[in-house]
Amino acid sequence: xxxxxxxxxxxxxxxxLALLFHQGVLDEQFLQLQQLQDESSPNFVSEVVNxxxxxxxxxxxxxxxLLIERDLTDYKKMGNHLNQLMGSSSSIGANRVxxxxxxxxxxxxxxxxxxxxxxLEVLEHEYCYLKSKLHELFQxxxxxxxxxxxxxxxxxx
Amino acid sequence: xxxxxxxxxxxxxxxxxxxxxxxxxxxxDANIVCLRYLVHLLQKCQYKVxxxxxxxxxxxxxxxxxxxxxxxxxxxxxxDMDGFKILQVIGVGMDIPVVMxxxxxxxxxxxxxxxxxxxxxxxKPVGLQDLKNxxxxxxxxxxxxxxxxxxxSLSEQPAVEEHRYPIERVTMNQDYVxxxxxxxxxDDNDNNxxxxxxxCSKKRPRVNWTKELHAKFVEAYEKLGEKERVPNNILKYMNxxxxxxxxxxxxxxxxxxxLRKKKASGVGKLGIQRNLYDKNPTKAxxxxxxxxHMNKVSNLGPQFLISNxxxxxxxxxxxxxxxxxxxxQFNFPSYTSTSKPFDDDDHNQYFLGGFDxxxxxxxxxxxxxxxxxxxxxSQIFVGHYAIENxxxxxxxxxxxxxxxxxxxxxSLLMDGELSDIFK
Numbered sequence: 350x351x352x353x354x355x356x357x358x359x360x361x362x363x364x365x366l367a368l369l370f371h372q373g374v375l376d377e378q379f380l381q382l383q384q385l386q387d388e389s390s391p392n393f394v395s396e397v398v399n400x401x402x403x404x405x406x407x408x409x410x411x412x413x414x415l416l417i418e419r420d421l422t423d424y425k426k427m428g429n430h431l432n433q434l435m436g437s438s439s440s441i442g443a444n445r446v447x448x449x450x451x452x453x454x455x456x457x458x459x460x461x462x463x464x465x466x467x468x469l470e471v472l473e474h475e476y477c478y479l480k481s482k483l484h485e486l487f488q489x490x491x492x493x494x495x496x497x498x499x500x501x502x503x504x505x506x
Numbered sequence: 507x508x509x510x511x512x513x514x515x516x517x518x519x520x521x522x523x524x525x526x527x528x529x530x531x532x533x534x535d536a537n538i539v540c541l542r543y544l545v546h547l548l549q550k551c552q553y554k555v556x557x558x559x560x561x562x563x564x565x566x567x568x569x570x571x572x573x574x575x576x577x578x579x580x581x582x583x584x585x586d587m588d589g590f591k592i593l594q595v596i597g598v599g600m601d602i603p604v605v606m607x608x609x610x611x612x613x614x615x616x617x618x619x620x621x622x623x624x625x626x627x628x629x630k631p632v633g634l635q636d637l638k639n640x641x642x643x644x645x646x647x648x649x650x651x652x653x654x655x656x657x658x659s660l661s662e663q664p665a666v667e668e669h670r671y672p673i674e675r676v677t678m679n680q681d682y683v684x685x686x687x688x689x690x691x692x693d694d695n696d697n698n699x700x701x702x703x704x705x706c707s708k709k710r711p712r713v714n715w716t717k718e719l720h721a722k723f724v725e726a727y728e729k730l731g732e733k734e735r736v737p738n739n740i741l742k743y744m745n746x747x748x749x750x751x752x753x754x755x756x757x758x759x760x761x762x763x764x765l766r767k768k769k770a771s772g773v774g775k776l777g778i779q780r781n782l783y784d785k786n787p788t789k790a791x792x793x794x795x796x797x798x799h800m801n802k803v804s805n806l807g808p809q810f811l812i813s814n815x816x817x818x819x820x821x822x823x824x825x826x827x828x829x830x831x832x833x834x835q836f837n838f839p840s841y842t843s844t845s846k847p848f849d850d851d852d853h854n855q856y857f858l859g860g861f862d863x864x865x866x867x868x869x870x871x872x873x874x875x876x877x878x879x880x881x882x883x884s885q886i887f888v889g890h891y892a893i894e895n896x897x898x899x900x901x902x903x904x905x906x907x908x909x910x911x912x913x914x915x916x917s918l919l920m921d922g923e924l925s926d927i928f929k
Contacts (some may be wrong), residue, residue: 351660352587367685378631381633382629385543385546385547390546396542397539397543397546399520400532400539401539404537404538404539409852427581429585430607432583433536433537433609435610435630436537436539436540436608436609436611436630437537437539437540438630439609439631440539440540440543440630441539441543442631458816490883
């Protein structure tokens with residue numbers, strides 16, 4: 350009974366992960382990240398992911414600003430930002446975000462402003478979804494870690 | 507050959523004991539997420555890592571005599587100093603093996619990197635296994651350094667030069683790489699006998715056809731009329747001390763060829779770019795290619811069904827689906843949304859339908875408000891966001907997302923033009 354809540358939490362986490370994998374939101378790279386986490390760096394995943402959030406939001410803001418500019422849309426800069434976003438997304442396993450970036454980049458290389466705007470919408474959407482799901486994941490993880498520190502069974506629910 | 511072997515194998519005792527543990531690596535990446543990840547990976551391999559995001563800092567560290575690095579890892583696309591330039595400075599100047607990494611797995615760039623002296627070119631995300639093997643590059647470099655020791659007889663030195671040969675390439679315009687290399691080969695055969703191992707970098711000053719230079723050239727080319735486009739005139743117009751008539755002549759010839767090719771293909775640069783994406787090995791593009799074959803169910807991934815107000819609809823795909831065998835047997839409990847991506851609208855919701863046990867325990871999941879501070883315009887499009895089942899199970903592992911259309915002049919939705927790009 351002691352570990353009941355912890356087991357439940359772990360099951361929830363696994364379910365959430367499975368869901369995200371199934372949807373293609375995350376890919377195996379995320380598992381790699383998790384494997385890199387160990388006693389010497391117990392918060393590795395959440396640290397990296399938080400940096401990723403900060404960076405991505407900055408890049409998305411920049412992209413939005415670049416696209417709003419009607420007269421001189423700087424597609425090259427957009428390409429650079431996208432490259433950054435692609436790199437960081439692929440490093441943490443944010444599969445869908447990365448794929449949208451690829452489409453976006455295709456649009457920017459064709460100087461297709463309408464296409465870029467659409468792609469940006471999708472990108473922001475995907476990013477938000479990813480962020481909320483990852484927050485959930487970390488919440489569960491936190492609860493699990495907290496729960497693991499408790500020696501006596503807590504009240505269920 | 508035996509003499510050769512004997513020279514390589516005995517490394518000094520101190521450096522050999524733990525090798526490759528303790529390999530000194532300098533990691534440079536403008537992207538801090540990737541850098542963090544890379545550093546961690548390298549530490550996992552038990553290398554000694556220094557890391558920075560700026561090229562300036564990196565060069566400072568390299569010039570610092572107190573530490574020497576065995577290997578440098580850098581990324582390619584940067585805003586401060588181009589990765590290829592770093593390659594020149596470090597790979598050529600300091601003779602340290604350089605590994606390039608890039609989010610962009612464009613084959614042309616990879617070839618260029620390798621031709622210009624990179625010892626390895628990896629695509630992001632970098633894996634642990636790739637990094638576990640980079641010590642081999644450092645080892646090779648070390649042993650080649652020993653070989654080019656002045657104690658060696660002259661006859662063995664050309665072997666070293668050939669090894670170093672690719673490093674001498676100067677950065678140049680992508681279109682012209684192939685031809686310039688051939689020219690270089692011819693030059694070197696003449697100069698081979700005169701060169702000793704230490705000064706093989708500058709045999710003949712090469713013309714670096716940078717974008718600015720090329721732009722000047724094109725300007726000159728266009729200003730002069732048909733009959734007057736001779737190398738001498740162009741040379742005079744450009745008025746650049748680095749150029750000789752021969753440089754201009756060969757560049758002119760190439761320029762004419764590319765113009766002819768462009769005319770012939772009729773589509774121009776666009777055509778070339780499309781082909782680039784066809785070769786792109788990422789899953790995304792292969793999915794886009796198979797966009798029209800929706801009946802091929804497996805691994806099709808999420809698809810957008812976009813309709814505009816007039817009722818016409820087109821499918822495009824976005825995102826790919828990774829086969830994840832270990833999760834295939836899962837029956838997912840249903841998730842009703844506790845977290846919404848957009849705080850405001852009621853319309854935007856995720857419907858994750860058709861599961862067995864609901865798991866909406868608010869005691870476990872305090873509802874999350876994620877603040878996505880984006881200044882979204884009102885333009886969103888109608889989408890049916892469907893994901894194919896892995897198992898054709900009636901219990902339905904089908905997710906749908908809906909989001910509303912806004913009215914905006916930009917709402918020409920994903921149509922032929924976009925899908926063309928994905929072909």
